[in-house]
Amino acid sequence: MELRFKDQKAYAYTGGKIFDPKLPAVLFIHGGEQDHSVWALQSRYLAHHGHGVLAVDLPGHGRSGGAALARIADMADWIVAVLDLAGVRTAALVGHSMGSLVALECAARYPQRVNRIALLAFAFPMRVSRELLQATKSDEPAAHAMINLWSHSAYAHYPSNPGPGFWVRGENLRLMQRQKPGVLHADFSACNDYGGGRERAAQIKCPTLFLLAGRDAMTPARGAQDVAGAIPGAKTVTLECGHNLMAEKPDEVLDALVQFLRTEGPRDDHRPATA
Numbered sequence: 001m002e003l004r005f006k007d008q009k010a011y012a013y014t015g016g017k018i019f020d021p022k023l024p025a026v027l028f029i030h031g032g033e034q035d036h037s038v039w040a041l042q043s044r045y046l047a048h049h050g051h052g053v054l055a056v057d058l059p060g061h062g063r064s065g066g067a068a069l070a071r072i073a074d075m076a077d078w079i080v081a082v083l084d085l086a087g088v089r090t091a092a093l094v095g096h097s098m099g100s101l102v103a104l105e106c107a108a109r110y111p112q113r114v115n116r117i118a119l120l121a122f123a124f125p126m127r128v129s130r131e132l133l134q135a136t137k138s139d140e141p142a143a144h145a146m147i148n149l150w151s152h153s154a155y156a157h158y159p160s161n162p163g164p165g166f167w168v169r170g171e172n173l174r175l176m177q178r179q180k181p182g183v184l185h186a187d188f189s190a191c192n193d194y195g196g197g198r199e200r201a202a203q204i205k206c207p208t209l210f211l212l213a214g215r216d217a218m219t220p221a222r223g224a225q226d227v228a229g230a231i232p233g234a235k236t237v238t239l240e241c242g243h244n245l246m247a248e249k250p251d252e253v254l255d256a257l258v259q260f261l262r263t264e265g266p267r268d269d270h271r272p273a274t275a
Contacts, residue, residue: 001054002063003085010082011063012036012054015047021087023052026261027079030055031097031121032187033147033176035062038096041250042257051261054091056082058102060183068186072098072194076106080113089113092261096120096246097219098191104227107208108200116207118260120253121216121243123223124197128188136185143184144176153215153242168247201230208234209260211245211253218243235260 001019003010012019012027013036026046028039036043036055047053058075060068069075079102083091093114095103100119107114128136135143152169176184208231212221221238228234237256241248 001086003082005078005081005085006066008059008065009063010059010065010078010085011057012082012086013039013043013056015043015045015053015055017047017053019054019086020052023050024261025052025054025083025086025088025091027083027088027091027093028053028055029075029079029093029095029099029102030058030061031095031099032191033061033144033179033184034096035175035179037062037175038244038246039094042094042246042254045254046257046261049258052088054082054086054088060180060186062179068180068183070186070190072101072105072190072196073109075102075190076109079106080110083113090115092116092118094118094120094257095122097122097243098126098187101126101191101194101197104200104204105194105196107206108196108203111203111205114206116209116260117204118209118211118257119224120211121213121219121245122210122227123219123221124194124201124227126191126194126219126223128192133185133188133192136188140181140184144173147176147218148173150217151243153213153240153248168244172244172247197227198230201227204231204234207260207263209256210234210236211256212236212238213242213245213248214238214240216241216243216245 057064093103100122
């Protein structure tokens, strides 16, 4: 699905179904140097089981045009613009890593537009080591190698991928290599600079799920504790895998999301925004 925002193309994968804004909407937000394809299983399942799905490519990523945005707050504003363009009044947001910061920021600033959030591989602050941040600017292949190593547990080595014939680490490396030059540094700088996590957590009123990875070397699970404790009623689920939990534990991630989306929360208004 292609939308136009400020004369730039904004792409969202709809899970193999024509998007219907009258259905309960779920918007997926990928992490740094990635795109909508990381949500292949989860987005497609939900689209075929009663949800309107938008798995977006953030600006400058994948099939979306423009330059990568420099701030998490700007990404949150862009998400709401996508909801407007798609005719969605309220949506559940599911974000991974950088995308989890965007989901948190968006839910706090636009509570009337977000009915629940699932934060995967979340940590705050999401600091990036000086060596890695420099590599994202001056040596992207070296940065990709570091990220790929730290994003996966030992269990992610071939042939552990639950999809026969696929290679978790190889897929992730190729995905990063497909992104445009400069996107990696913009993404990791945005994560490193984001300072609003605790303030935004105190403003969250909607149901919240923290879906964390027990073997995460990029955003260790302990980094979510303070923010999770600041959100009333927040639920935490920990999977024994690495940072790239959608690839290492795709079925378990899907199960957790399906259960979370079924839990009772504030009345969701699914009417199109233009109604």
